[in-house]
Amino acid sequence: MLRFEKIASKYYSKYMEMLTEWKNYDTSLSPDVLELPCANEYEYKTIVLVAEDAENGIHNYKDWYEKCYYYLVLNDQDRLLGAVAIRTNLTQYGKDFLGNISYGIRPSERRKGYGKAVANMVINKCKEMGMNEIIACHDVEDGASRRILESAGAIPMGVLLPETFGKRIYRYIIKTNINEDINLDKAIETFKEYIKPFDKNDGAIYLKVIHTYHVMQFSENIAQELKLKDQEINLAKLIALLHDIGRFEQYTAIKTDPSKKDINHAEYGIKVLLENSLIRKFIATDKYDEIIKKAILNHNKYKIEEGLSEKEKLQCEILRDADKLDNFRIREEEKIENFLPGVQDVIKKLTTENISDKVYEDFLKHKCIKLEDRKTVIDYWICVLAFIFDLKFKSSIKYVLEKDYITKLIDRIPYQNEDTKKKMEEIKKCANEYLKEREE
Numbered sequence: 001m002l003r004f005e006k007i008a009s010k011y012y013s014k015y016m017e018m019l020t021e022w023k024n025y026d027t028s029l030s031p032d033v034l035e036l037p038c039a040n041e042y043e044y045k046t047i048v049l050v051a052e053d054a055e056n057g058i059h060n061y062k063d064w065y066e067k068c069y070y071y072l073v074l075n076d077q078d079r080l081l082g083a084v085a086i087r088t089n090l091t092q093y094g095k096d097f098l099g100n101i102s103y104g105i106r107p108s109e110r111r112k113g114y115g116k117a118v119a120n121m122v123i124n125k126c127k128e129m130g131m132n133e134i135i136a137c138h139d140v141e142d143g144a145s146r147r148i149l150e151s152a153g154a155i156p157m158g159v160l161l162p163e164t165f166g167k168r169i170y171r172y173i174i175k176t177n178i179n180e181d182i183n184l185d186k187a188i189e190t191f192k193e194y195i196k197p198f199d200k201n202d203g204a205i206y207l208k209v210i211h212t213y214h215v216m217q218f219s220e221n222i223a224q225e226l227k228l229k230d231q232e233i234n235l236a237k238l239i240a241l242l243h244d245i246g247r248f249e250q251y252t253a254i255k256t257d258p259s260k261k262d263i264n265h266a267e268y269g270i271k272v273l274l275e276n277s278l279i280r281k282f283i284a285t286d287k288y289d290e291i292i293k294k295a296i297l298n299h300n301k302y303k304i305e306e307g308l309s310e311k312e313k314l315q316c317e318i319l320r321d322a323d324k325l326d327n328f329r330i331r332e333e334e335k336i337e338n339f340l341p342g343v344q345d346v347i348k349k350l351t352t353e354n355i356s357d358k359v360y361e362d363f364l365k366h367k368c369i370k371l372e373d374r375k376t377v378i379d380y381w382i383c384v385l386a387f388i389f390d391l392k393f394k395s396s397i398k399y400v401l402e403k404d405y406i407t408k409l410i411d412r413i414p415y416q417n418e419d420t421k422k423k424m425e426e427i428k429k430c431a432n433e434y435l436k437e438r439e440e
């Protein structure tokens with residue numbers, strides 16, 4: 001069994017031994033990192049740093065790729081057999097002439113089948129990294145590389161112009177067959193990885209995790225009901241997965257700094273996704289970044305912003321409906337303390353408080369409740385009920401009616417305030433009538 005290891009200090013003597021052998025043969029050193037001067041341990045340490053920097057996008061070849069991951073190849077006996085480079089986000093020039101991958105096997109270990117094994121490991125690594133296609137280029141004279149790549153399923157794209165670097169270069173594309181450009185399995189894995197440091201024994205965190213998965217399901221249902229293409233359904237699910245990502249960091253931050261409560265969690269989510277290009281771990285291509293951003297930023301607004309494209313607007317509408325549907329589920333099933341964390345005497349407040357006049361009037365006029373108009377906790381409860389006025393799709397209206405959410409949510413509170421109790425009955429009547437009208 002072979003394995004990849006990052007270039008690290010502990011491999012100094014093995015690296016020197018391999019390099020000395022390699023240089024004694026008259027063959028080219030590949031990947032390029034092997035060409036760096038390495039006469040002593042000090043220079044080797046520089047190579048370790050160069051490799052670390054390349055992973056973070058710091059390198060001298062910025063004009064044709066973004067990041068480069070270097071690996072050493074070792075066998076079961078810990079013998080160093082060669083090295084590998086995987087480069088991400090190639091420019092057109094990088095795609096045309098240089099490729100994503102390069103690897104080399106030390107001369108004494110050639111013709112033993114390692115080249116083929118390493119090529120397959122590289123391809124798998126590229127898949128893990130979410131690459132849809134891998135480009136490989138090699139010298140036309142290099143018959144071994146050609147055989148290896150072709151046996152790994154690479155599609156020959158022909159010989160490049162004769163003058164390329166004074167050599168004739170053969171170019172290949174390897175299709176990784178990962179689910180087109182949205183790989184939901186990988187995105188969910190990345191999400192699980194992201195939430196690992198957050199305390200899932202904390203009810204509010206647990207609730208946000210479950211909420212995310214439910215919103216994905218609601219988004220899928222809505223998108224399927226609308227008979228969208230697979231690609232658009234997958235995009236809707238991915239957006240749902242990412243829509244509340246800011247909540248985790250924000251919630252944790254509030255514990256030490258309560259003022260963070262006022263931060264808009266959608267904007268915070270975008271900040272989290274863009275920091276260190278976290279978003280690229282969820283989706284390899286950046287072609288949906290704008291639509292993902294718009295959908296997240298609009299999901300908690302009073303109204304969707306003007307000027308969006310049809311596609312952007314549709315994804316915003318799907319997410320807003322899906323998010324609201326799951327908010328009804330949460331208010332029915334979950335402990336009130338979990339979705340109103342930090343509110344003192346929350347049950348007492350809900351049962352005894354008055355409804356603000358503006359909130360009550362707006363509800364009866366079938367209007368959503370503005371955040372600034374909410375004065376009491378019972379206003380908050382009514383604000384959730386008023387989500388029905390913003391539901392876009394008939395399937396969502398039907399779902400709320402089927403689940404009888406309005407009645408269940410209103411009846412969940414044992415009102416002690418007579419005025420509130422009476423008004424809640426009016427709200428129930430008004431809301432159910434509205435839903436039935438919309439259903440027809």
Ligand SMILES: [Fe+2]
Pocket residue numbers: 211215243244323
């Ligand atoms: Fe949400």
